[in-house]
Amino acid sequence: MAEKMNRIAVLAGDGIGPEVMGATLQVAKEVEKRHGLAVEWKEGLVGGAAIDAKGKALPEETVELCRSAKAVLFGSVGGPKWETLPPNEQPERAALLPLRKIFGLYANLRPAVLYPELVGCSPLRPDRVAGGFDVLVVRELTGGLYFGQPKETTKTAKGERSVDTMVYETHEIERVTEVAFRAAAFRKKRVTLADKANVLETSLLWRKVVKQVAAKHPNITLDFMYADNAAMQLVRDPGRFDVLLCENLFGDMLSDEAAAVAGSLGMLPSASLGEGSFGLYEPAGGSAPDIAGKGIANPIAQILSLALLFEMSLGQPEAAQTIRHAVAGAIRDGWRTADIAASGEKKVGTQEMAKEIARRVALGTGKS
Numbered sequence: 001m002a003e004k005m006n007r008i009a010v011l012a013g014d015g016i017g018p019e020v021m022g023a024t025l026q027v028a029k030e031v032e033k034r035h036g037l038a039v040e041w042k043e044g045l046v047g048g049a050a051i052d053a054k055g056k057a058l059p060e061e062t063v064e065l066c067r068s069a070k071a072v073l074f075g076s077v078g079g080p081k082w083e084t085l086p087p088n089e090q091p092e093r094a095a096l097l098p099l100r101k102i103f104g105l106y107a108n109l110r111p112a113v114l115y116p117e118l119v120g121c122s123p124l125r126p127d128r129v130a131g132g133f134d135v136l137v138v139r140e141l142t143g144g145l146y147f148g149q150p151k152e153t154t155k156t157a158k159g160e161r162s163v164d165t166m167v168y169e170t171h172e173i174e175r176v177t178e179v180a181f182r183a184a185a186f187r188k189k190r191v192t193l194a195d196k197a198n199v200l201e202t203s204l205l206w207r208k209v210v211k212q213v214a215a216k217h218p219n220i221t222l223d224f225m226y227a228d229n230a231a232m233q234l235v236r237d238p239g240r241f242d243v244l245l246c247e248n249l250f251g252d253m254l255s256d257e258a259a260a261v262a263g264s265l266g267m268l269p270s271a272s273l274g275e276g277s278f279g280l281y282e283p284a285g286g287s288a289p290d291i292a293g294k295g296i297a298n299p300i301a302q303i304l305s306l307a308l309l310f311e312m313s314l315g316q317p318e319a320a321q322t323i324r325h326a327v328a329g330a331i332r333d334g335w336r337t338a339d340i341a342a343s344g345e346k347k348v349g350t351q352e353m354a355k356e357i358a359r360r361v362a363l364g365t366g367k368s
């Protein structure tokens with residue numbers, strides 16, 4: 001059973017998923033060698049690929065594979081081929097949301113980091129992001145409008161009526177807030193709650209519960225910001241944020257925005273966590289069907305998701321650091337995929353970027 005202890009479910013999915021996953025597994029092999037680890041990377045079908053092969057986006061055997069694993073390394077799902085299916089059968093809704101729910105992955109960590117060398121990639125004026133920034137969006141992932149009941153469309157005399165329900169209970173807010181405060185303790189010790197306490201009942205409960213949790217963490221500063229204002233501050237002065245805590249839908253939106261101001265979606269990993277060490281790790285960027293199969297996608301988001309997996313699910317922070325140093329070193333020394341290349345800069349493909357990062361992992365430092 002020893003090897004099962006370190007089994008990771010690898011769900012590459014659709015679009016650029018398979019190519020960035022392949023590249024990432026090369027890096028993973030070097031990390032194992034470097035740190036003397038034995039991990040079993042076991043592939044499973046998910047998303048459109050699973051619909052094509054098995055008739056559904058999340059086959060039972062894939063769920064079983066995930067259950068038998070310490071964590072899931074997830075690629076991305078979805079694409080034009082499956083967009084005409086009924087909404088409930090589409091890869092995003094039929095694979096990703098159930099995975100989150102089944103495994104109780106209530107805390108979604110999305111670090112949006114702008115590396116100083118990539119300030120030119122941010123759509124923001126250089127003087128607003130000089131020196132880069134590092135914001136961690138902590139998004140509640142299994143509650144709110146995504147899952148609240150009732151959720152339905154019914155016929156009325158005049159047409160149709162649709163309802164989604166925003167509902168939160170104390171314990172759902174408490175547990176994700178704990179995650180945010182624990183993360184802040186290792187960062188700049190500041191948590192901002194984005195809410196709409198001027199309008200929403202649920203936001204009032206969020207404020208109340210978050211204040212109670214904050215009382216247990218006296219060394220962390222807490223402030224509140226309306227979500228619309230937070231959206232604005234993210235483009236005016238992203239550096240003012242440290243940990244940005246949000247309910248599910250606000251977190252969906254604000255994390256995309258934070259990612260965009262950080263330059264490229266191709267750089268940003270994420271971790272979805274529940275109780276215990278099990279987690280699902282995926283790039284923030286999605287399946288990017290427009291560039292799929294061309295070998296040009298940036299593998300760094302997937303590689304940094306691997307780093308989070310080593311750190312949070314396998315208890316190997318040194319392995320995670322090795323990966324992060326290798327990535328930072330490659331960026332510092334000018335390695336650029338198309339999404340992060342300034343005009344005139346030499347571009348490399350998915351494989352070349354991953355090879356360079358793997359080479360640095362083998363060396364064990366970010367140095368070339």
Ligand code: IPM
Pocket residue numbers: 092093096097252
């Ligand atoms: C995300 C995505 C998903 C979400 C979609 C694909 C269902 O946008 O992970 O942010 O809305 O949560």
Ligand code: MG
Pocket residue numbers: 252253256
């Ligand atoms: Mg989203």
